[in-house]
Amino acid sequence: MNYWKEKKYIGNSEQLFRVNRVKFQDGKADGVSMIEVQNRSGMQFSVNVSRGMDIPYLNFCGENIGYISPCGIVGPQYFDDKGLGFLKSFTAGFLTTCGLKLAGAPCKYGGKEYGLHGNVSHTPAEHVKYGIIEENDGAYAEIFGTVKDAVIFGEKIRLDRKIRCNYKEKKFTIHDKVTNEGYKRVHHMILYHCNIGYPILSPYSEVYIPSSEIIPRNDHSKQGIANCRKVEETDPDYEEMCFYHKLIPDNENCASVAVYNPKLDLGVALKVHLDTLDHFVQWKMMGAGDYVMGLEPGNTTIDGIEDAIKNGSMKYLEPEESVNHEIEVQMIQGKEAFYKLKGGSQG
Helix, strand or coil: CCHHHHHHHCCCHHHCCEEEEEECCCHHHCCCEEEEEECCCCEEEEEECCCCCEECCEEECCEECEEECCCCCCCHHHCCCCCCHHHHHCCEECEEEEEECCCCCCEEECCEEECCCECHHHCCCEEEEEEEEEECCEEEEEEEEEEEEECCCCCEEEEEEEEEEECCCCEEEEEEEEEECCCCCEEEEEEEEEEECCCCCCCCCEEECCEEEEEECCHHHHCCHHHCCECCCCCCCCCCEEEEEEECCCCCCEEEEEEEECCCCEEEEEEEECCCCCEEEEEEEEECCEEEEEEEEECCCCCCHHHHHHHCCCEEECCCCEEEEEEEEEEEECHHHHHHHCCCCCC
């Protein structure tokens, strides 16, 4: 039954499809504004207007998908932009956006200090719009916001984010337009820090990352490269590992990565457009209380600005130039859907 036929059975469209703006009132989350979306497929997610249009909460069929760090939801006013201070307010959630001038390790470059993962995820959005749009063939929710990563005497970069989902589909799309609003060429780094947590992530889960090459980020990660896709039990002494994957493109120059839990018969996949997001980082952390697998599309390496310039991965924007990035987030329901994603292979 389609949307218009179902409307005959309801008093208000919120029985089928909800988009509401809410505000937190407790602790360090006090004042944080979010837009909550729930559609007919059993999918729910929240967009953090106060924090870069990130997505802290994502649920499907009543099960949590993302990883919520110990600090939980934290307002932008608590941001420490020095060194590793980012971690004190790193909610993680399903999506933390890193950039737009730095994504990755803190560094010094050009006489400036850049803190871990940049500023954009701690910057409130402006010009926010949201709602449900009804059309002849159904309805969809759309959320839009602008986030500015700009400073006097320095870089002036704008992120326009549009998130869209159909009322009955098990997926949503994130479309970003990044623009250099300044009058000098700037470097541009972005990382979509997508974090998968319990219960979707468990020792039973399968991780699918189709790659032709895997490069460990450091010597410690090199020790775990053979089992990089294996999800293990929690270990309080576990030290994080990171791996660079060269994703194998399909005929549309896209690639899909996923985590699927056969015990729940549920999972989540990311479809990445490789035209602009040509790098991919896997973050593996099996710690007790810090149990998370990061599936992280990006446009550069993440070991500092100078390193990205030297290895040729750095991207640039000329004055008034824009670049578009797109990721599709797909819920997986049933092993057949997971095997289809993998190209039909059940191995």
